[in-house]
Amino acid sequence: MTNNESREAIEQVSSKFGITPEDYMLPARTEIHMLDVNGKLHPAGEQGAEPGHEYPLPSPAALMAAYEQLVIGRRVNDQNSALVRQGRMAVYPSSHGQEACQVAAALCLGENDWMFPTYRDSVAVMAKGVAPMEVMTSFRGDWHSGYDPNQYKVSVQATPLTTQLLHAVGVAHAAKLRGEDTVVLAMCGDGATSEGDFHEALNFAAVFNLPVIFFVQNNQYAISVPLSQQSVAPSLAHKAVGYGMAGERVDGNDLVALLSVLGRAVRLARDGNGPLLVEAHTYRMQAHTNADDATRYREDAEVQAWIAKDPLTRMRSYLADAGLLTEESEARITASSEAVAKTLRDGMNSEETPDPAELFAYVFSTPTTQLTEQAHLLADELAREEDTK
Amino acid sequence: MSPTISTSSPANGNVSAETAAQAARSANTGVQSVTFAKALNTALADAMELDSSVLMFGEDVGVLGGVFRITDGLTKRFGSDRCFDTPLAESGIVGMAIGMAMNGMRPVIEMQFDAFAYPAFEQIASHVAKMHNRTKGKMPLPLVIRIPYAGGIGGVEHHCDSSEAYYAHTPGLKVFTPATVKDAYLMLREAIDSPDPVVFMEPKKLYWTKEQVDLGALRLAHETAAVPPTEGKAAIARPGTDATLIAYGPSVSTALAAAEAAALEGRNLEVIDVRSIVPFDDETICASVRKTGRAVVIAEAPGFVSVASEIVARVQERCFHSLAAPVLRVTGFDTPFPAPKLEKYFLPSVDRILDAVDSLQWEEEA
Ligand SMILES: Cc1ncc(C[n+]2csc(CCOP(=O)(O)OP(=O)(O)O)c2C)c(N)n1
Ligand SMILES: [Mg+2]
Numbered sequence: 001m002t003n004n005e006s007r008e009a010i011e012q013v014s015s016k017f018g019i020t021p022e023d024y025m026l027p028a029r030t031e032i033h034m035l036d037v038n039g040k041l042h043p044a045g046e047q048g049a050e051p052g053h054e055y056p057l058p059s060p061a062a063l064m065a066a067y068e069q070l071v072i073g074r075r076v077n078d079q080n081s082a083l084v085r086q087g088r089m090a091v092y093p094s095s096h097g098q099e100a101c102q103v104a105a106a107l108c109l110g111e112n113d114w115m116f117p118t119y120r121d122s123v124a125v126m127a128k129g130v131a132p133m134e135v136m137t138s139f140r141g142d143w144h145s146g147y148d149p150n151q152y153k154v155s156v157q158a159t160p161l162t163t164q165l166l167h168a169v170g171v172a173h174a175a176k177l178r179g180e181d182t183v184v185l186a187m188c189g190d191g192a193t194s195e196g197d198f199h200e201a202l203n204f205a206a207v208f209n210l211p212v213i214f215f216v217q218n219n220q221y222a223i224s225v226p227l228s229q230q231s232v233a234p235s236l237a238h239k240a241v242g243y244g245m246a247g248e249r250v251d252g253n254d255l256v257a258l259l260s261v262l263g264r265a266v267r268l269a270r271d272g273n274g275p276l277l278v279e280a281h282t283y284r285m286q287a288h289t290n291a292d293d294a295t296r297y298r299e300d301a302e303v304q305a306w307i308a309k310d311p312l313t314r315m316r317s318y319l320a321d322a323g324l325l326t327e328e329s330e331a332r333i334t335a336s337s338e339a340v341a342k343t344l345r346d347g348m349n350s351e352e353t354p355d356p357a358e359l360f361a362y363v364f365s366t367p368t369t370q371l372t373e374q375a376h377l378l379a380d381e382l383a384r385e386e387d388t389k
Numbered sequence: 390m391s392p393t394i395s396t397s398s399p400a401n402g403n404v405s406a407e408t409a410a411q412a413a414r415s416a417n418t419g420v421q422s423v424t425f426a427k428a429l430n431t432a433l434a435d436a437m438e439l440d441s442s443v444l445m446f447g448e449d450v451g452v453l454g455g456v457f458r459i460t461d462g463l464t465k466r467f468g469s470d471r472c473f474d475t476p477l478a479e480s481g482i483v484g485m486a487i488g489m490a491m492n493g494m495r496p497v498i499e500m501q502f503d504a505f506a507y508p509a510f511e512q513i514a515s516h517v518a519k520m521h522n523r524t525k526g527k528m529p530l531p532l533v534i535r536i537p538y539a540g541g542i543g544g545v546e547h548h549c550d551s552s553e554a555y556y557a558h559t560p561g562l563k564v565f566t567p568a569t570v571k572d573a574y575l576m577l578r579e580a581i582d583s584p585d586p587v588v589f590m591e592p593k594k595l596y597w598t599k600e601q602v603d604l605g606a607l608r609l610a611h612e613t614a615a616v617p618p619t620e621g622k623a624a625i626a627r628p629g630t631d632a633t634l635i636a637y638g639p640s641v642s643t644a645l646a647a648a649e650a651a652a653l654e655g656r657n658l659e660v661i662d663v664r665s666i667v668p669f670d671d672e673t674i675c676a677s678v679r680k681t682g683r684a685v686v687i688a689e690a691p692g693f694v695s696v697a698s699e700i701v702a703r704v705q706e707r708c709f710h711s712l713a714a715p716v717l718r719v720t721g722f723d724t725p726f727p728a729p730k731l732e733k734y735f736l737p738s739v740d741r742i743l744d745a746v747d748s749l750q751w752e753e754e755a
Contacts (some may be wrong), residue, residue: 171486
């Protein structure tokens with residue numbers, strides 16, 4: 001079931017493309033890019049793809065749907081950052097600047113496919129359909145997670161770096177054993193690729209030939225530490241080759257290229273060709289979280305250079321030039337993003353506080369005697385407080 | 390692709406009691422001399438037979454059958470989709486098991502030795518223990534982490550740790566440790582059936598001990614729910630009246646030997662086998678101590694901040710007015726587990742237990 005199957009899969013897919021297994025696994029010499037910083041389409045021969053790696057342009061409908069999510073994503077990020085500044089939300093790790101990655105990660109997946117996001121990936125989680133207020137449960141400090149992973153096929157937003165990649169491997173493995181058609185997309189950051197579980201997850205996925213896409217958003221920093229202090233590999237995508245899987249890098253601020261590269265990766269994985277590693281070059285335009293001060297470790301000039309490559313403006317120019325984005329559709333999209341922002345604001349205004357009795361309710365499937373005793377203790381304490389009021 | 394494997398559900402997992410009973414009857418083995426290892430092996434096989442979502446994986450558990458042979462024959466019988474070797478990576482094993490449990494399987498995984506589970510600690514403490522709570526029960530993790538643990542076999546460093554306190558201290562984990570062949574079978578079956586994650590600690594010095602048991606009858610009893618559950622239930626390993634020895638796992642046999650020796654001196658000691666560290670059975674233990682008025686807790690792990698300390702505190706909190714003497718502990722020293730030639734000095738011994746019993750302020754009674 002294992003290594004022979006994995007090797008044969010790589011050999012088969014590379015011969016199908018008329019390239020060697022090495023050329024299949026090795027990332028292209030440059031990142032895949034389709035839109036330039038002004039939103040102009042690069043000519044077909046200049047998009048970075050190597051022979052055997054085909055990256056067709058997504059359909060106009062797919063591009064428009066993605067653009068709508070992109071606008072919503074930016075609005076969500078900025079609304080939440082504002083709520084944090086106003087002290088109405090505990091914490092929010094913003095993906096401002098990374099929204100193209102967020103949107104593509106969600107939209108490349110099918111109905112039965114799973115996503116394993118991190119703390120940074122709230123926009124991707126919403127783009128895959130999770131209700132905004134259910135996503136915000138953890139950031140407003142009500143509970144550690146607020147949605148049912150089974151319902152959306154979106155796992156909890158992981159905080160311990162790369163631990164979730166192994167859960168993704170397990171979900172894919174279970175599905176494969178039952179003969180189900182399930183692709184799993186597992187997300188992490190550039191700094192996280194140094195963690196041990198990153199290695200274990202990629203190796204397990206390759207050895208068991210599982211349909212997992214490891215999607216690394218290389219936003220150049222792990223809190224304050226730049227990528228150069230995490231790794232001296234030629235690129236993070238090159239790490240794939242060491243596990244016997246294919247790697248690719250893509251312009252992470254280019255939604256068109258992301259949709260195309262992730263779309264191909266999902267198709268390959270779905271067809272039984274094993275896992276893939278996709279590295280997106282992007283930038284965390286704001287601080288790590290509201291608690292962080294990014295001016296202590298990076299220059300404003302660097303930030304400005306990346307703002308010039310903003311994924312939103314590029315996509316908007318492209319769609320407008322292509323005649324896809326009209327004033328009407330732009331207005332409709334703005335309205336839907338404002339509606340989401342309002343949901344977030346209204347949700348934060350609600351005074352609902354979590355029920356302390358729930359502390360004990362979910363530790364096990366049925367509370368132990370000891371937990372029940374402690375639940376009574378707290379209930380008595382609260383009742384006494386209530387009496388003295 | 391294996392169409393023989395399906396998601397754990399009442400439809401394929403917990404087959405009707407009638408079907409199970411029939412299967413069990415037809416495989417009745419009669420009373421035989423059975424090792425602790427064979428009881429565990431049979432429990433795994435029976436659970437895998439009954440429910441195709443039960444999977445077994447880890448290091449060397451496939452063709453080899455595990456370094457202690459607990460998974461012997463499972464790959465041959467159930468195929469390499471159901472019992473298989475993974476790459477050498479403990480965090481990977483636990484992490485993948487989490488994902489499989491999230492997606493309908495009931496994985497049982499083996500950590501090769503106690504100390505080699507430490508690379509997986511983050512997965513265990515941060516996810517195995519917390520996923521159910523984090524998702525308000527939406528994402529239960531029915532998985533079993535089997536860990537051969539403790540000393541008594543002259544093992545080298547990293548092969549003899551008593552690591553139960555790490556797990557017992559972590560809310561969300563159940564921690565079972567059988568001390569008899571019969572319990573080895575029944576408790577592992579219960580652990581696999583549990584909707585909650587269980588850290589199943591196997592005292593490795595017991596693997597080769599034998600008892601006369603009828604595994605077929607145990608299978609039938611388990612599958613027809615004809616035996617009371619062991620979860621959260623301590624067992625009275627030896628009834629007595631004068632003092633209570635509270636032990637678990639590898640220390641139960643030592644406590645029993647001490648009770649035999651004490652009997653020769655005219656003291657009738659009760660021995661309690663805790664069995665289920667989490668959930669903990671305050672009731673049985675306190676009932677015994679209230680009856681005897683004296684207690685000694687015995688465990689191999691270093692005593693400082695240990696399961697033994699917790700038991701002492703609980704007994705003292707609940708039985709203070711029944712106590713004729715302070716509750717004492719006989720535990721491993723607060724040193725790293727020693728080299729093979731020194732382990733006999735480290736492990737709780739019959740003599741050390743008897744000394745503790747002797748110092749339970751008997752003189753004041755006369
Ligand atoms: C195991 C672990 N160690 C440390 C942390 C604290 N931490 C949270 S985010 C972070 C930086 C991660 O950087 P990266 O992987 O690049 O993702 P980004 O935050 O840039 O999206 C650190 C060190 C953690 N969450 N988990
Ligand atoms: Mg980063």
